[in-house]
Amino acid sequence: VSEQLCASDTGLRGRDARGLGVIVTKCLQKDRCDRYATASELEAELGRWLAGEPILAQPPSWFEAACRWGQKYRAAAAAATGIVASLVLAVVGIWFFYVRSEGQRLVAESHRQIAEVKQLAASHEAANARRQLYFSNLHLVADARDRGNIAEAARLLAEARTLAGSSGPHEPMELDCLAASLDDSIATFGGHADVLTSVAVSADGRRLATGSADATVRMYSLESAHGKKSAAGGTTDPTGASGTLEEQGNASSERVLRGHDAKVWAVAFSPDGLRVASGSTDKTVRLWDTATGQTVAVLRGHTGTVYSVAFTPDSLTVATASRDASARLWDVVTGRERMVFEGHAGTVYCVAISGDGLLAATASLDGTVRLWEVATGRQTAILAAHTGRVFSVCFAPDGQRLATASEDGTARVWHVKSGAEVALFRHPIRVNAVAFCGDGTLVATASGDSVVRVWNVATGRESASLKGHTAAIWSVAGFPWGTHFATGSADRTARVWNAENNTSRVFVCSDRVLSVAFSADGARAVSGSADSEVCLWEMRTGRAAGHISLHAGRVNSVAFLPDGSGFAAACDDGTVRMHAMAQGEHTAVDSRPQIALLRSHDKRVYSVSFSPDGALLATASEDKTVRVWNRASLRQLQRLVHPKRVFCASFSPDGSCLATASEDRLVRMWDVASGREVRQFVGHAGAVNWVTFSHAGDRMASASSDATVRLWDSASGRELAALTGPARQIWKVAFSPDGTRVAGATADGTVCVWDAVHLWDKVGGQCAMVLRGHEDQVWAVAFAPDGRSVLSGSWDATVRLW
Secondary structure, eight states, X not given: OHHHHHHTXXXXXXSOHHHHHHHHHHHTOSSGGXXXXXXXXXXXXXXXXXXXXXOSOOOOOHXXXXXXXXXXXXXXHHHHHHHHHHHHHHHHHHHHHHHHHHHHHHHHHHHHHHHHHHHHHHHHHHHHHHHHHHXXXXXXXXXXXXXXOHHHHHHHHHHHHHHHTOOGGGSOHHHHHHHHHTOOOSEEEXXXXXXXXXXEEOTTSOEEEEEETTSEEEEEEOTTTTTSOOTTOOOBOTTSOBOOOOOOEEEOOSEEEEOOSSOEEEEEEXXXXXXXXXXXXXXXXXXXXXXXXXXXXXXXXXXSOEEEEEEOTXXXXXXXXXXXXXXXXXXXXXXXXXXXXXXXXXXXXXXXXOTTSSEEEEEETTSOEEEEETTTOOEEEEEOOOSSOEEEEEEOTTSSEEEEEETTSEEEEEETTTOOEEEEEEOSSOEEEEXXXXXXXXXXXXXXXXXXXXXXXXXXXXXXXXXXXXXOEEEEEEOSSTTEEEEEETTSOEEEEETTOOTTOEEXXXXXXXXXXXXXTSSEEEEEETTSEEEEEETTTXXXXXXXXXXXXXXXXXXXXXXXXXXXXXXXXXXXXXEEOOSSTTOOGGGSOEEEEEEOOSSOEEEEEEOTTSSEEEEEETTSEEEEEETTTOOEEEEEEOSSOEEEEEEOTTSSEEXXXXXXXXXXXXXXXXXXXXXXXOOOSSOEEEEEEOTTSSEEEEEETTSEEEEEETTTOOEEEEEEOSOSOEEEEEEOTTSSEEEEEETTSEEEEEESSOOOSSSOOXXXXXXXXXXXXXXXXXXXXXXXXXXXXXXXXXXXEO
């Protein structure tokens, strides 16, 4: 072999030296088993190598090499093995803990995401439950109010305010409406720390005095209200002095009179206004100087609680009634007792002096009312029709009649001379007090059910039932002029009322009201009636500013110009009439000139509306068309034809589109510039009576004879919700300025207000409240520009501000 290799040395160059090295290494192995067995095997192996063929011998693996190295260098191998093992264990440990922590992190992240989803779902459910509870409370408020339980209604309303979670201008408008419906008073006076037992009004109507179980007397000034216009428009007293009350809300006391040692049961002003008298459980009567609030005199003589005090017309004598079964007359100047009226078989609860000062009347525990001559003390009559204690007695301004209030649940009016019963007013609970209002044609009664009732003496019928107090009413006192009166209650407040006009603002029209609209600033409203009359109303005062007789048939629709400079009326004779607004608050409507007469259609016009810039006018008619007009030139720009009658046409807030409501059950949207129909809104099962845009323009609301109001997405035409209520037909619909509420005028005589935002179920938004008060169908509805009130017009010939 060696010779052959040497002979072919030149052929070795370029050969695989590594293969030869493997052959040599095998030859040098110490173990015979690892070497070539024979020379022939080696020759054959070398032959294969020379031929460039694969050799059979294999180089040692890295493991074998390592093992051999370890056997050769045992100490170094052991150290290296330890280091490698430590590194491997460290890497494995690090990897294990990383994998475990990453797994835990992923599990935690998964749990966090699940928790967030559950929290979001729970928050959504809680918000829905809170909202449902809010609306339920609103309905319970209305129910409690209608049952006369004002205290419960007030409590539920407070809970609803808490659930609403907002206040001020962001508070839902229905809270304001319900709050107003719970209080018909025009002024409220507080400050007492206990039951308010007695009220009195000064002869000039400028001051109010109250007595309380907290042992104090308080005097309040009505000076700021004197001579101003009230919601009713004002009245005049017999002397010619103007005397009215503004709505003044809560008022603070002018002066607190302290001196009694126990409950104060009675207060009265002297006719000259210089003194206030008070009677107390401490058995004394105190006379106070109204200017300084100082005690002028303390009258002692009664042996029991003093329940009533009254002055004679000359202010020189004060009468008192006591639990000691007597009534007494006292000299105001000297403080001496002048006379004692005895004859009752028990407590004397009340004493009254006639306007001429000749007679005194007393009411007693024994169920009788007795009349006495002031000059002589002689008893002249006994009125004994009541079957329970008589708590209150008062003379009419003319002195010819007498009113009484009793535990038997009745108030009665008597003829003084004959003693005959003139009128009987029945109550569901005992009557605590009675007073004549103004000229004596009306009587106000105070009862334990917290309701003030006003009665017409001539007819014997209840003319008003006024709410506001939240507890039993103990006292009532009439004003010297008009139809105002004051009451004192166990709720620790005194309130002032107008017997002929409560704060719900009811405007009486001459015929059925078919349309209403607010001016842009909310200061005025206009209404249209079936007798062709248009009335203008001042919202601040509640007064009618005047009216126009159009002589054009029913006024089906009214609309103010956006700048408030005029208004338009759509009439049955196919015309639209536009009138200018005169400057000045009290200018009569009659004098406002007609600035345009648009003979727009051949048949009745159902609606009229202005574009937002006031440049265009849209009319909808019985002739199956909607027409768009240039307001300045009265030139027709578009004629939009429908298959059936069209009841309404309404501009979008940007003025580019027009929505129409038709008898064919469809709502359509039109491009104003081209007159092209853009979209149809399908879903109503009855005639569509009205349509309007939200102030943002993203939604539309339509009212239908299918008993629904439907909300639509303006851009896609998709139905968002179908709002239902108690009515079988809904004539008109209006969006609140903020778009959160929708109001519908219904055929059942109500106004329904819905939530237009939280449409969480397929049925639609919740009915926030139902406004009841009209006595016939409601045909018109509009939100005030500030969104805090609603105006409605009805076939009962009234317009109501809610």
